[in-house]
Amino acid sequence: MAKAASSRPADMQAPTMVDVANRAGVSAMTVSRALKDGGRVSRITREKIMAAVNDLGYVLDQSAGSLSSRKTGFVAAMVPSINNSNFADTARGITDELESTGLQLLLGYTDYTVEKEEKLIEAMLRRRPEGIILTGGAHTERVRRLLKNAGIPVVETWELPSKPIDQVVGFSNEEAMGLLVKTLARKGYRKFGYIGGTTSRDTRGSQRREGFVRAIEELGLPAGRLVSFGVPPISIEQGGQAVVSMLERWPDTEAVLCVSDLSAFGALMECKRRGMKVPQDIAIAGFGDYEVAAFCHPGITTVNVDCYGIGRQAARRLIQIIRGDEKKHEQEIILTGYRVVEREST
Amino acid sequence: MAKAASSRPADMQAPTMVDVANRAGVSAMTVSRALKDGGRVSRITREKIMAAVNDLGYVLDQSAGSLSSRKTGFVAAMVPSINNSNFADTARGITDELESTGLQLLLGYTDYTVEKEEKLIEAMLRRRPEGIILTGGAHTERVRRLLKNAGIPVVETWELPSKPIDQVVGFSNEEAMGLLVKTLARKGYRKFGYIGGTTSRDTRGSQRREGFVRAIEELGLPAGRLVSFGVPPISIEQGGQAVVSMLERWPDTEAVLCVSDLSAFGALMECKRRGMKVPQDIAIAGFGDYEVAAFCHPGITTVNVDCYGIGRQAARRLIQIIRGDEKKHEQEIILTGYRVVEREST
DNA sequence: GCTGGTGATGATATCGATAACATAGCTTAC
DNA sequence: GTAAGCTATGTTATCGATATCATCACCAGC
Numbered sequence: 001m002a003k004a005a006s007s008r009p010a011d012m013q014a015p016t017m018v019d020v021a022n023r024a025g026v027s028a029m030t031v032s033r034a035l036k037d038g039g040r041v042s043r044i045t046r047e048k049i050m051a052a053v054n055d056l057g058y059v060l061d062q063s064a065g066s067l068s069s070r071k072t073g074f075v076a077a078m079v080p081s082i083n084n085s086n087f088a089d090t091a092r093g094i095t096d097e098l099e100s101t102g103l104q105l106l107l108g109y110t111d112y113t114v115e116k117e118e119k120l121i122e123a124m125l126r127r128r129p130e131g132i133i134l135t136g137g138a139h140t141e142r143v144r145r146l147l148k149n150a151g152i153p154v155v156e157t158w159e160l161p162s163k164p165i166d167q168v169v170g171f172s173n174e175e176a177m178g179l180l181v182k183t184l185a186r187k188g189y190r191k192f193g194y195i196g197g198t199t200s201r202d203t204r205g206s207q208r209r210e211g212f213v214r215a216i217e218e219l220g221l222p223a224g225r226l227v228s229f230g231v232p233p234i235s236i237e238q239g240g241q242a243v244v245s246m247l248e249r250w251p252d253t254e255a256v257l258c259v260s261d262l263s264a265f266g267a268l269m270e271c272k273r274r275g276m277k278v279p280q281d282i283a284i285a286g287f288g289d290y291e292v293a294a295f296c297h298p299g300i301t302t303v304n305v306d307c308y309g310i311g312r313q314a315a316r317r318l319i320q321i322i323r324g325d326e327k328k329h330e331q332e333i334i335l336t337g338y339r340v341v342e343r344e345s346t
Numbered sequence: 347m348a349k350a351a352s353s354r355p356a357d358m359q360a361p362t363m364v365d366v367a368n369r370a371g372v373s374a375m376t377v378s379r380a381l382k383d384g385g386r387v388s389r390i391t392r393e394k395i396m397a398a399v400n401d402l403g404y405v406l407d408q409s410a411g412s413l414s415s416r417k418t419g420f421v422a423a424m425v426p427s428i429n430n431s432n433f434a435d436t437a438r439g440i441t442d443e444l445e446s447t448g449l450q451l452l453l454g455y456t457d458y459t460v461e462k463e464e465k466l467i468e469a470m471l472r473r474r475p476e477g478i479i480l481t482g483g484a485h486t487e488r489v490r491r492l493l494k495n496a497g498i499p500v501v502e503t504w505e506l507p508s509k510p511i512d513q514v515v516g517f518s519n520e521e522a523m524g525l526l527v528k529t530l531a532r533k534g535y536r537k538f539g540y541i542g543g544t545t546s547r548d549t550r551g552s553q554r555r556e557g558f559v560r561a562i563e564e565l566g567l568p569a570g571r572l573v574s575f576g577v578p579p580i581s582i583e584q585g586g587q588a589v590v591s592m593l594e595r596w597p598d599t600e601a602v603l604c605v606s607d608l609s610a611f612g613a614l615m616e617c618k619r620r621g622m623k624v625p626q627d628i629a630i631a632g633f634g635d636y637e638v639a640a641f642c643h644p645g646i647t648t649v650n651v652d653c654y655g656i657g658r659q660a661a662r663r664l665i666q667i668i669r670g671d672e673k674k675h676e677q678e679i680i681l682t683g684y685r686v687v688e689r690e691s692t
Numbered sequence: 693g694c695t696g697g698t699g700a701t702g703a704t705a706t707c708g709a710t711a712a713c714a715t716a717g718c719t720t721a722c
Numbered sequence: 723g724t725a726a727g728c729t730a731t732g733t734t735a736t737c738g739a740t741a742t743c744a745t746c747a748c749c750a751g752c
Contacts, residue, residue: 372701
């Protein structure tokens with residue numbers, strides 16, 4: 001039995017399908033068919049071909065293939081950030097869902113800005129992805145035009161955009177934060193504070209803040225105290241700094257709600273460092289249900305969001321459209337769940 | 347002035363370079379040149395072309411381009427995981443470094459297994475990346491052969507493999523953990539415990555554990571107590587469970603070192619939950635210098651590693667080789683720094 | 693005035709695969 | 723026994739860009 005080619009001299013061209021075909025004594029087309037699952041090739045021929053592939057160390061060239069078949073097998077996805085964030089779970093969900101389909105993910109980090117998003121999308125469209133997943137509903141006009149021209153399915157996630165481009169997988173950040181306020185109000189808290197980054201960049205953060213303000217109004221509570229601190233995503237450290245600033249201005253604040261669990265954690269640790277008792281002296285709640293929120297002491301009350309599921313469902317919807325090849329696919333808005341998780345911090 | 351094409355009917359083919367060329371009254375080749383930076387095209391012609399590009403909503407097709415130029419503009423990178431982990435920072439470093447070069451990243455998650463790594467690498471080689479970045483030095487034989495045949499530069503990161511494939515950017519996990527032990531021994535701790543995942547999958551974890559054991563031996567301290575718990579990457583929750591198990595078996599343990607800050611954080615919180623004083627009753631240290639370690643209370647002593655820098659340097663080295671087109675590039679081993687960061691937990 | 697250089701552009705072949713159609717051989721139905 | 727159908731395979735054209743070589747106009751230098 002032929003041994004697999006161990007190596008190739010550096011100056012030698014990598015083998016092509018024709019090389020494999022010659023070695024196996026068939027045509028290139030037959031090799032192509034043998035290398036796809038569905039290809040109808042006799043068992044004997046397939047074995048000869050596989051032997052040749054192995055001998056030559058042949059690896060299929062998909063760039064060539066996709067030029068010809070007009071299917072690149074790429075899906076693009078934009079997330080604001082991947083470090084220490086819920087979006088890592090979403091990216092993971094997308095990847096997992098794509099895994100069995102042979103589609104490959106092109107992942108981009110927008111750094112929470114539509115300008116970076118635009119640049120990334122331009123770059124990725126040059127790779128002719130078959131579909132694209134975005135975070136949020138805020139995009140430049142140019143991006144909307146580019147995506148329209150590209151003629152590929154688009155899924156916006158993590159929000160419910162007022163003017164959706166195409167598909168949506170998300171939830172109302174406003175309602176979710178409102179629910180948190182109501183849950184805490186029912187426990188008797190009345191003087192609420194809110195901590196978030198300066199808002200223009202992070203639309204989800206802004207929506208949560210609006211949900212906070214509106215819920216306070218609806219409940220007829222004293223006006224919410226708002227602290228904006230730092231550029232989103234607001235870090236653990238900034239959460240700590242923000243709570244200090246909050247307590248200086250409004251020392252009688254009873255409950256502090258944070259735009260994310262990371263800032264809530266920072267606020268919590270800063271309060272403990274200052275010898276305050278949580279929740280007796282002050283209650284703290286976050287958003288996102290990060291692992292730290294569950295296992296820190298005291299545990300942080302938060303809103304659980306199905307980050308991973310958002311990724312999976314977004315990818316699944318995209319695959320449906322791509323594979324189904326519905327020329328004229330329906331717009332679908334998939335709502336993902338959220339729920340308040342009460343822990344010791346409130 | 348012509349207005350940009352707002353949209354294209356769904357059944358219409360996307361415009362190609364030839365369409366742009368016709369509209370601009372030049373040849374396709376000239377369009378191609380105009381769209382590259384270096385292309386030498388007169389200012390007038392370039393403006394006509396750009397106008398045509400804009401009118402038609404033309405987007406370059408890189409799959410086609412790379413087939414012809416034999417340069418795909420892809421770089422592949424494998425990380426064990428991206429959720430809640432140092433590798434997210436490394437991935438970020440790679441991305442940032444690539445940004446200005448026009449190279450695009452194909453990112454894969456190996457889930458800490460060489461089998462998954464092999465599958466991913468096979469898939470990615472079909473995209474003909476111009477270079478590849480790996481985490482660690484443990485790979486299947488097949489992967490080594492595939493990479494050799496591919497004839498592209500390879501960078502292994504985060505470790506110092508005993509049998510490097512090509513380039514290396516990393517540090518000795520063994521030494522780093524040894525340094526942590528020695529630092530704490532100098533403070534007077536004698537009875538050390540170590541918490542890590544079951545070792546076969548996570549080679550960096552294993553190396554840290556070995557470094558721990560060796561340092562204990564060298565210092566002539568009582569044999570280290572080793573608790574293995576869960577499948578890497580070991581979570582916050584598992585860190586908490588592991589410290590319980592440690593205290594049950596060896597209640598007199600003075601200092602617990604953890605394979606990562608996440609498990610250290612879990613251990614710390616569990617101890618606090620049980621009313622123990624840290625570091626008086628027990629000292630706790632981690633590895634990796636995550637943000638939580640710095641800002642939790644008490645702060646966690648740890649080993650700072652330049653995660654982001656590893657990514658940047660790995661990418662930079664790759665770019666050097668790719669762009670320099672050194673047919674016969676030298677092997678280089680780039681050491682990245684680490685340092686013990688002492689905080690209140692020890 | 694002729695040679696040689698330079699800058700801008702065009703023509704053609706080609707990258708490596710796959711779609712689409714063609715063909716040969718064999719089986720099945722009535 | 724022959725038309726119809728099926729399976730396995732081959733042939734040819736093509737996907738959309740770029741490498742390479744060719745061409746042409748123009749200018750400088752002697």
